Amino acid sequence: MSRDYKAEEILKLAEEYKQDMSRFLRDMISIPSESTQEKEVVLRIKEEMEKVGFDKVEIDPMGNVLGYIGHGKHIIAMDAHIDTVGIGDPNLWHYNPYEGYEDEEVIVGRGATDQEGGMASMVYAGKIIKDLGLEDDYTLIVTGTVQEEDCDGLCWQYIINEDNIKPEFVVSTEPTSCNIYRGQRGRMEIKVTTKGISCHGSAPERGDNAIFKMAPILIELRALGENLHYDEFLGKGSLTVSEVFFSSPSRCAVADGCTISIDRRLTDGETWQGALEEIRNLPAVKAAKAEVSMYDYSRASYTGLVYPTECYFPTWVIPEEHPVCETLVEGYRKLFKSEPLVDKWTFSTNGVSIMGRYGIPCIGFGPGHEVEAHAPNEKNWKSELVKCAAMYAIVPILYVKEQAEK
Missing domain, CATH: 3.40.630.10 (Zn peptidases)
Structure with missing residues (x-):
């Protein structure tokens, strides 16, 4: 003692x-x-x-x-x-x-x-x-x-x-x-992906531009972020687009893929399932048939150990x-x-x-x-x-x- x-x-x-x-x-x-x-x-x-x-x-x-x-x-x-x-x-x-x-x-x-x-x-x-x-x-x-x-x-x-x-x-x-x-507040790392069809940039009408399909999704995400759940102690949930990636055969081509990363902060009363569904239900996401999912993490520690997990932090x-x-x-x-x-x-x-x-x-x-x-x-x-x-x-x-x- x-x-x-x-x-x-x-x-x-x-x-x-x-x-x-x-x-x-x-x-x-x-x-x-x-x-x-x-x-x-x-x-x-x-x-x-x-x-x-x-x-x-x-x-x-x-x-x-x-x-x-x-x-x-x-x-x-x-x-x-x-x-x-x-x-x-x-x-x-x-x-x-x-x-x-x-x-x-x-x-x-x-x-x-x-x-x-x-x-x-x-x-x-x-x-x-x-x-x-x-x-x-x-x-x-x-x-x-x-x-x-x-x-x-x-x-x-x-x-x-x-x-x-x-x-x-x-x-x-x-x-x-x-x-x-x-x-x-908790957080999630979410990705949204649109897919298109590449073609020569001189005739874009022959393809389907994945970046253009992402544009209205970005506008709707900004509006969604302004209307998330509020908790008296922790405050409001938040959402921001943190990264943009694309795939294209060249700078002279229509993009055949576009992915954004979303930093989603979850206040008390919100769930990871609900956060994904809010995005999946956006009209622009449905129209583009965009894929919405959570990132995974599997980077090795300095000892070489890999301990994978989903990027959800309650x-x-x-x-x-x-x-x-x-x-x-x-x-x-x-x-x-x-x-x-x-x-x-x-x-x-x-x-x-x-x-x-x-x-x-x-x-x-x-x-x-x-x-x-x-x-x-x-x-x-x-x-x-x-x-x-x-x-x-x-x-x-x-x-x-x-x-x-x-």
């Missing part, structure tokens, strides 16, 4: 580890780690977990790194995906995105907020737990997960189904500006009065002597599998701001790394004590 503790002790120790967290975050930033290329950053995380005293550190066959603290019966997990997007146009960066920049307040570099800052705070929360003897009847599993930017939640499909890890709840450390987030919400949400609210009050904002993400997280597919309660609390994600000059705040490390250290013991009283 843990010894008695004071929230002030946890917060004080988190502040003392600010420079260690900053150094560790900068080390992770310096290692390019786009989806399917995370091997080196995973090894660096494993090294840091072992250095600060985790009881066990493993890398699973998919390439996720899992660090364990404690051996109690309550299984609690905290998650950060440690892959990043690319850097985009390098001319938009004021600093080298991998060398980064640091001053007294911020750390700049690709992955600073999305999402390696959360990993830095989690690892040092583990050290705080060890230093203060906060182990209790729980096993804390800190996960550094792969391929989230490519296919959010795929890593947790693997962890739950293949590693056979089913926590009582998971804290997602995606950026929340140190607010508590309890849900997000909506999820937990109630504000859920014990897990209340645990984080209590932890926030104890540590920071103020009331937290309880809100939601705009973007998608691994919660689409944790809660969306498998019903395991998921709650968000992370350093950094959503607006920094995927942006040039991405940054995180050292003060938020400290706050999050303290919160991650206090949550497991609060949860276990609450459960023991029931």
